[in-house]
Amino acid sequence: MTGANRIPGAGRLTPAKTARFTFDGKSYTALEGDTVASALLANGVHLVGRSFKYHRPRGVVSAGPEEPNALIGVERDAARQQPNVRATVQEVFDGMKTISQNRYPSLSFDVGSINNLLSPFFAAGFYYKTFMWPKQAWKHIYEPQIRAAAGLGVAPTQEDPDHYASRYAHCDVLVIGGGIAGLSAALAAAKTGARVILCDEQPEVGGAMHYDKSVTVDGVDGFTWAQKTAADLAKMSNVTVLTRTTAFGYYAQNFVALVERVTDHVSKPDRRLPRERMWQVRAKRVIIATGAIERHMVFANNDRPGILQASAARTYLNHFGVAVGRKVGVYTANDSAYEAAFDLKRAGVTVAAIVDCREKPGEAVLAEARSLGIEVLTGHSVIDTSGKLRVAGMSVARNGSTAKRNIAIDALLTSAGWTPSVHMFSQSRGKVAYDAASGAFLPGVYAQDCLSIGACNGTNDLQATIEEALAAGELMAKASGFEAASKVELQAKNAFQWTGGMSGAAEGAGEDTTVKAFIDFQNDVCAKDIRLAVREGMHSIEHIKRFTTNGMATDQGKLSNLHGLAIAAEALGRGIPEVGLTTFRAPYTPVTFGTLISHSRGELFDPTRKTPMHALEEAEGAVFEDVGQWKRAWYYPRAGEDMHQAVNRECKTVRESVGMFDASTLGKIEVVGPDAAAFLNLIYTNSWDTLKPGRCRYGIMLREDGFVYDDGVVGRMAEDRFHVTTTTGGAARVMNHMEDYLQTEFPHLNVWLTSATEQWAVIAVQGPKARDVIASLVEGIDLSNEAFPHMSVREGKICGVPTRLFRMSFTGEMGFEVNVPADFGPAIWEAIRAEVEKAGGCAYGTETMHILRAEKGYIIVGQDTDGTVTPDDASLSWAVGKKKPDFVGIRGLKRPDLVKSGRKQLVGLLTKDPKVVLEEGAQIVADPNQPKPMTMLGHVTSSYWSENCGRSIAMALVVDGKAKLGQTLYVPMPDRTIAVEVSEMVFIDKEGVRLNG
């Protein structure tokens, strides 16, 4: 048995196919194709949750994505738990566990429901008033308590084991919604040969035909026609049909995001499949066929479990074969609810009465109700309900009268009318217009190449919808350049035309009433709360929304927005269009983070760039540090060494014998063309005309404002070819900076730039024995000081492969940088490694590189400079060509603030206690005893323990630093004040003799 309320012969599910699931630990049987909601209703379970604020018992209201109440936790296994799943959307799979939310200790006995009794203290806007005093209590009492009480459901604690996919797709026509309108439009568009994507959020297409079984298309049952049409479309090579796929965001230029739920309905999913797949669709044209959502009636205690949309009751009966009650009442302002009564009555359910607040319902439905023997109370309203955990009765009164008649019921179906789903249209930045005749907001001014059709466009007549849809399909395909040979024609019929509808509070919940007539179930917003907001001075609908939180829950007010607006308009004494609708925003329904992130997690979160020699360095035990996307060897600890010991050893080894270093990440740009030198003259402060082929020069690059942008060594390979190096982090932006000037300011120059960073593996060999190490490996290059002096470059071979060999140094020692084509990097590294070993040297990492360069006072752009440092501030004026007529930054350097005194200048700092190592970033003051806030003179930019100096060394930016040489300054720290002496920046080999070996 799959539930006592399953009606034999009703619905479209197959009785033989069952699935077991649990809800709050109790086991139930469902049919394949059931949602959790339909399965629970089949088993007589209406109570599924507690409301957010008052903890009132709540039941299923809808049969779709607009559901405000039936939010549950779904558990597949320990790691796969998802809170806030709409039970009306989630399909049952065998073995699934579900739980109710926002209740303690149990759903039927919830201590939080005390809030309901205290509700006078929880009026709209209470957050803003109640917790104002005492001030300190907010942080320590109110906020933690509110945070603990707030929120629905519990987030999973384990990492999400599922994977998610993402795909870009392009089409001529995207059709959002697979109801009769969307299917017809897709059919017409597809016949033209246009590329069509049709998406529908439900497992099966058909839209309203899920509940309206009176529809026939070309004589065929509507739902059956829909399935066949979708299947036919899916067979066409130019069509993609996506079910269980929600269009959740409509962005600029017809960029629409869809989420396809791939495995959430499957009991034992193929783990190769993604759980969800995001489609990022770029459509030439979009057809919006998202239908309409039925509004509930707003009256006292309209939130008891068992009170639901009339159309939802029809869906449960006609699609799932489930009767939502055995004795149902109907309360409506609209003809559509009558059909729910008819369907249920024919299925054997007792219809206690149809209560219609209108004096004159549609004649056809009234006649049909009478012929079925259903009592219709026109001009009457339901003014209250009874029942604790499920509705048990309704109090009915003639409009304007207080005389009540109590009618026993076990379900109450309500309908205030239909709200066109203009969410996608509004997200596209289209402007909605109020249609007074239908009392609805409809698409008005379009902002993008899209078209709304059917119920979301206010078209309710079935045949009119089909004709509008077919025309739209043709039109949109034609606009994309496709035309059909013949027209598609369809004839559809249904049982009744609907009239009527209302928005706002119904009888008994109007002005001056204090009953709880809910408009937003999930956020517990009542009609009276809207009125309170208006009384408190909120006159903009946006303010009213935020004050009351109406429409701000996970359902985004799909049921409540129009009701809230109508009540606000009434209270404000203004018309609905003057008050205006709040803006719809993506996502239409909640989207998992997994889907939004899709592939970008773990190893694929961001590219991790490794040098060609990475594996060898790893094998040698290197510890790596992140430098942008790069992994760089930081230091190479040997057995028993900590970082400090390893770095000290590496530093000493380089100065005493030889070290080797992976410098491959340095940016490299090949600058080629007859005007290459002329171009570099403009880009760098230095002059390049005089640099001979085979020689190198250290260059500084400024921005136009005169501040240091990047630096590096440039080698001239030939008259028309330069090998430019940049900082590791600057490679991409320097390339962009150079391209920008070349293309837009200096396009007359015949020169081209090519990134060669990754063409070359670079191994720096530094130290007194550097030449000895490479001598036996290099062919065709005379390595002597005379033939190959410091700051030179030669082309030759190393171990038989071509090399660009640089004689340069970032350590102050004699140094070479071996550039080889990257694939050869590992082999050359190993060959050099063997020679270094023989010479008693070692490999060193970036930490040692940093210390060795600091010992020599070589700056690192971006560490010792921060975008406000001029060449002069960094004592690099020698690199600025004084006679050059132009270079980028030449004018910036002359700006008054850049030449005046009092600038921060780069200097060395020596702590009075040589054992104390300053913290980088620490502030510097002249007088540590001055009152706070102290006058800061600058900060420490680089600071290290230098084993070679036997003491700490530091570099700092200090106001007028160069004039303060020898002076004592102070670095105040939380626990002490450190005295320092301002020094020159070169701490070792001031004469630079070591460069020559």
Add this chain to the structure above:
Amino acid sequence: MADLATRTLPLSGFHGGSASASVSPAAPASRLSLRAKPDAVASLSAALGIELPTRPKASASSGGRHALWLGPDEWLIIDETEADLLSSAASSGVMHSATDVSHRNTALLVKGPGAEATLNSGCPQDLSLAIFPVGGCSRTVFGKAEIVLLRTAEDAFRVECWRSFAPYVSGLLAEGAEDSGH
């Protein structure tokens, strides 16, 4: 010491893909980043033995050599026989910039009915045959990496990327290929 050092390829050992799209590393090739003005195109074409395309997204292929239009003055020349492209370009005698990028780039081959969907897991371009025909090529993005895409057959693409991006690109291609069959 004149022994030629051994090469270590950035994607050695990688193989991936699914029944709908295979993803495999391409063999080493020689590559040139070639830059020149329009008046040099004819001479460079003659010197390289391949017609440099002058239309956007166009490529030319002949005997394992490919010339890909990347920009109005930029081509990527790929030679699968590892011929000396630099010397050929130099022999043109016309003004140009040629830079050897044989080792800067590496390539992956994506092949199968799901190849298009595999690429679209990270590439935002419309890869339908009408818009991106066989021989079509473009520099573009694939997830967070830059790639150069060349369609070599209706169901096959060559994906060029910088070597350090190869693990990322191959990893995302493998995921895309897995998803492309469904």
Add this chain to the structure above:
Amino acid sequence: MLLIYCPYCEEERSELEFRGAGDAHIVRPSNIADITDEEFEEFFFLRDNPKGLIFERWRHINGCGRFFNAARDTVSDKFKLTYKAGEPKPDLDAAAPAAALVETYEATESNAK
């Protein structure tokens, strides 16, 4: 995500392939070393940040690599026109004024009485 027509690739491509590069038609003075502080301020620091039509530079950085110019509406975010670097600033006076369609929370706020 915007689509941008690259005048060199002669095709609309995803915004992901592009990078913005600030205002267009600001020419670096050929005598930049000699200009006054005021002229340098005007050239380097001052920008209009208009509501409506703006001329700006973009680079098809992950495409053909070219810098080009674009006329864009800062209210609707729509590109009116893109054209090659070095081409003169087009006359768009005939074009419609900035679309007044966009409804944002901020816009609604400012209209709130």
